[in-house]
Amino acid sequence: MICKWGGAVKSQSFLRAWAFSALGLVLVACDKPHDTHSVEPQKINASVPLSFASVKFETDVPQLQERMLRPEFWQRRLSSDAARLRAEEIQTLNAKSLGSDPFLNNLDQFPSDVSGDRVIDMINQVSRPASSPRYRVDGSLFTERDYAQLDAAVQRSAVPEQVKVRWGVVVERASMRSYPTDTRVLKNAGDMDLDRFQETGVFPGQRLAILHESADGEWWFAVNYHYAAWLPKRAVAIGERGAIDRWHRQSPRLTVTGAQVRTNYNPVDPRTSEVVLDMGVSLPLLSAADVGHNVNGQNPHASYIVALPVRDAQGALAFEPTLIGRAQDVTPGLLEYRPSLVLQQAFKFLGERYGWGHDYNGRDCTGFVGEVYKSFGILMPRNSGQQGKSDFAPTKRFGPEDHAARAEAIAALRVGDLIYIPGHVMMYIGQVDGEPYVIHDVTGLSYYQTDESMYRGTLSGVSITPLSPMRLSEEKSYIDGIYAIKTII
Structure with missing residues (x-):
């Protein structure tokens, strides 16, 4: 066991909280300077050896201290924690974005029929050969013949002059892909982390406008609120638009506020059993008055009951009462949008492995x-370039030579502000001794060392870094590359 406070290992005489034994294991809490009451220590199982060994924190991230890896460190530094937007103001913000942002899709206003030319144009936005070589996982080149086979799977010739839109709901976490295939295609042979056919993820409860299907009948080409691409049919249930829209508007709702939670195990219906729900997923709440006191063999009094979308054997949509334990990281309604909770939500992903386009059961920048902002109900475009160009939030924009304006904007950053550099977005979390720090989902780590040599390392996950030392290249810093900063108010 490690028991450490203030950098010095404490002897057993300093232990003063609680101990309990289960299956021969003992847990002991350490003294902390903010404790204001005493608890008599219980007898510790003497048969279990106690080991007091400290592990020194080591990192190649410059200027980073271990204490910075806790949200409380940054929350204590807030000068104000006032709510920024009320729930109705967030609804107004989203309505404005969905009505005017070219990178968002207002499914409430989506037409019932779409021209075939428009559908083909949307398909062509994602289903196109790369301009540079691509490789299979085994290192072999992805050839023109391979692309021809994928084009046949897309079957553009089967798109009619007028497409009747079908409607669906996502029932399981899945990927949206460039082509209707699970084949991983890499930009560099051996670089497994970046599957270039991976576009984004979809999550249970997302509505879909379905426009086309693959030649093998296993994939849909569909539009959600911020993307259009291919996804497997097994992840989608087809339903009637009116019923889907009523379910989508149903209130009150439960919001997932953890990085991921799962529905309760259900031995009766596997479709609702241990379903993975990512941060920001929102589902209608039900009560025992609606469904009774026995939900698939479990009393619901200690759980939330939600109407979960499910898919039957024919692919049709239904909504099933499903339990999510009250101990799970969820909240009725939405979180209040204020800085301390933005920090809380962001740090729930700290250390998660980077996943390009929601690959690796994770997410990218x-x-x-x-997902952090969805837990407050705020919607935004999918890709960093789209977000940076968009006006979904007040934005300061910079040209390459706007050094003074950029420095002034950095000095005025607010917690939760989004900082855009080419191909990447970071979230500002505060400053220490004048140095701004960010949390971001990032792959690489580059900076100049004290001997003026360039250090290149790996992060590949949600990380805390200082802003100033980070480099895009030997010639260009992150700060030099900032072209937009957004404050969501």
């Missing part, structure tokens, strides 16, 4: 910030 824009998936990260998007």
